Amino acid sequence: xxxxxxxxxxxxxxxxxxxxxxxxxxxxxxxxxxxxxxxxxxxxxxxxxxxxxxxxxxxxxxxxxxxxxxxxxxxxxxxxxxxxxxxxxxxxxxxxxxxxxxxxxxxxxxxxxxxxxxxxxxxxxxxxxxxxxxxxxxxxxxxxxxxxxxxxxxxxxxxxxxxxxxxxxxxxxxxxxxxxxxxxxxxxxxxxxxxxxxxxxxxxxxxxxxxxxxxxxxxxxxxxxxxxxxxxxxxxxxxxxxxxxxxxxxxxxx
Amino acid sequence: xxxxxxxxxxxxxxxxxxxxxxxxxxxxxxxxxxxxxxxxxxxxxxxxxxxxxxxxxxxxxxxxxxxxxxxxxxxxxxxxxxxxxxxxxxxxxxxxxxxxxxxxxxxxxxxxxxxxxxxxxxxxxxxxxxxxxxxxxxxxxxxxxxxxxxxxxxxxxxxxxxxxxxxxxxxxxxxxxxxxxxxxxxxxxxxxxxxxxxxxxxxxxxxxxxxxxxxxxxxxxxxxxxxxxxxxxxxxxxxxxxxxxxxxxxxxxxxxxxxxxxxxxxxxxxxxxxxxxxxxxxxxxxxxxxxxxxxxxxxxxxxxxxxxxxxxxxxxxxxxxxxxxxxxxxxxxxxxxxxxxxxxxxxxxxxxxxxxxxxxxxxxxxxxxxxxxxxxxxxxxxxxxxxxxxxxxxxxxxxxxxxxxxxxxxxxxxx
Numbered sequence: 157x158x159x160x161x162x163x164x165x166x167x168x169x170x171x172x173x174x175x176x177x178x179x180x181x182x183x184x185x186x187x188x189x190x191x192x193x194x195x196x197x198x199x200x201x202x203x204x205x206x207x208x209x210x211x212x213x214x215x216x217x218x219x220x221x222x223x224x225x226x227x228x229x230x231x232x233x234x235x236x237x238x239x240x241x242x243x244x245x246x247x248x249x250x251x252x253x254x255x256x257x258x259x260x261x262x263x264x265x266x267x268x269x270x271x272x273x274x275x276x277x278x279x280x281x282x283x284x285x286x287x288x289x290x291x292x293x294x295x296x297x298x299x300x301x302x303x304x305x306x307x308x309x310x311x312x313x314x315x316x317x318x319x320x321x322x323x324x325x326x327x328x329x330x331x332x333x334x335x336x337x338x339x340x341x342x343x344x345x346x347x348x349x350x351x352x353x354x355x356x357x358x359x360x361x362x363x364x365x366x367x368x369x370x371x372x373x374x375x376x377x378x379x380x381x382x383x384x385x386x387x388x389x390x391x392x393x394x395x396x397x398x399x400x401x402x403x404x405x406x407x408x409x410x
Numbered sequence: 411x412x413x414x415x416x417x418x419x420x421x422x423x424x425x426x427x428x429x430x431x432x433x434x435x436x437x438x439x440x441x442x443x444x445x446x447x448x449x450x451x452x453x454x455x456x457x458x459x460x461x462x463x464x465x466x467x468x469x470x471x472x473x474x475x476x477x478x479x480x481x482x483x484x485x486x487x488x489x490x491x492x493x494x495x496x497x498x499x500x501x502x503x504x505x506x507x508x509x510x511x512x513x514x515x516x517x518x519x520x521x522x523x524x525x526x527x528x529x530x531x532x533x534x535x536x537x538x539x540x541x542x543x544x545x546x547x548x549x550x551x552x553x554x555x556x557x558x559x560x561x562x563x564x565x566x567x568x569x570x571x572x573x574x575x576x577x578x579x580x581x582x583x584x585x586x587x588x589x590x591x592x593x594x595x596x597x598x599x600x601x602x603x604x605x606x607x608x609x610x611x612x613x614x615x616x617x618x619x620x621x622x623x624x625x626x627x628x629x630x631x632x633x634x635x636x637x638x639x640x641x642x643x644x645x646x647x648x649x650x651x652x653x654x655x656x657x658x659x660x661x662x663x664x665x666x667x668x669x670x671x672x673x674x675x676x677x678x679x680x681x682x683x684x685x686x687x688x689x690x691x692x693x694x695x696x697x698x699x700x701x702x703x704x705x706x707x708x709x710x711x712x713x714x715x716x717x718x719x720x721x722x723x724x725x726x727x728x729x730x731x732x733x734x735x736x737x738x739x740x741x742x743x744x745x746x747x748x749x750x751x752x753x754x755x756x757x758x759x760x761x762x763x764x765x766x767x768x769x770x771x772x773x774x775x776x777x778x779x780x781x782x783x784x785x786x787x788x789x790x791x792x793x794x795x796x797x798x799x800x801x802x803x804x805x806x807x808x809x810x811x812x813x814x815x816x817x818x819x820x821x822x823x824x825x
Binding site: 229230241243244245246247248249250254258259260261263266267268271274275297 | 618619622624686687688691692694695697698699701702703705706707708766767819
């Protein structure tokens, strides 16, 4: 099976600082790929390269097997790559429907087509089995943290996207809400999307992911099947870049 | 929080009771909306009516409308800038500059009124573009930019009217705006047409939504809305159609002042822009979370510039109305208290100084409060000093209500 998203030998520098060294990364449809690594390992930079915010210096970027060149976030969105950032980027003073369609409103002539948008938003939320919101015309300000995360994710999948990247979606949530969001993440993958989950929480990673990619000091230490590794091995990969046979060979570490 | 399992997302069927409950919840949660303005209006009117019975005469009512018109129109434009969390302190003198342009072209050059009006509005557009561009592209705080413009425009008005002379406006059309009335019959016709149009729109919308299986307003709610609109505007038209002239045999003075339908049309157009177009939606988004708007692909700079353009253009219209009412333009047109009254009107009506919240209707309600204070205190024989102090206090009170309701909203998780 060809991965939906395939990165080969990505290099990225900011001035004299090389942040990504020769990084390979794959994300398959219908799977949750966890992206882990310590602070400063390069997770955010890698995601921003995928999303077209940072241009890559060298390396190959394949989308659905075809080589592509992503020049801007808009271009990435056109391909079907959506990123849900940690701060969610929702407007508190708008309701759920208005937020989901922000910047891509349906209109008839110059008039907003509220009815169609409301229908589509309701359908999307229903397909994700979201049942915790009282009304989709509720202001986002009145939603809980988990509900906001849900709206942000629903906004990302509204556009027939193929890859959804979630940046620490559970970092600010309580136990019950975390479980809810993880359930939603799993459901996205089950619907055939390629989901990339950035997380620091090993429990979350092992709960929902199919494979785990570990970045260590800007290098891809290993991308392995979740079933093939243990908690301890992944922690070792994150902290030292290698674990037994897995990981970077000594010469390659920075 | 527990995961509630229900077969479908619940659509709360809107009903009168549901709406009232929702409104009460919002108010308790800190979203006061126009409530303080409406409350203040009722209290003020009652006080003045009791203390000074002439306050309630038809003549004074018409006077009040034309008195507050210019400030209200400027405030309607200010709402757009306030929505973004910005401020335009130059709106008052911008209206003065535009009025001066109008007067020079009319009286000095003898051009027809539509050319002069076009030039005045164009002046407003240019002013807004310059201010907006400096704010958006250079990132200079709007407070400073417009404070500088405030001073500069004050000077520009002085230069335009040549050091303090008064330019008289004699054009019949311009003078009619604030000084002439609609024929009483036309007032009734416009009223019936307006209410019928509103009712038709509401019914059509409800039917369309019901047909698609979306939650629609019930007939009882629509009837209530249309009924109250018909009642209030009917009373107003009835009052204004009474004979106000002291000597009706010599000159009849009755009917809705022409400026009123002008403001109603502006209200409808601007409300349509804010509530029903993508542009308006994006304005709210930028005011609520500029970063989210930027990431959603909205051109934040362009939104800022257009808000300032709308504000200054509305200021131009306000200036034209002021020139019409005074039948002249002098160096103080748009000066002294005009700007503060306009900002006060928008904020008193419930537009937030923090951005993201406000309606054009707010400016009209707030403008009414300001006009009532000005008019009523004048009737009571208070000096300008007292009027300024009272209006200043009311503005401060409104700003405090805004800040407090924002705090309360944060506490209840509504913001």
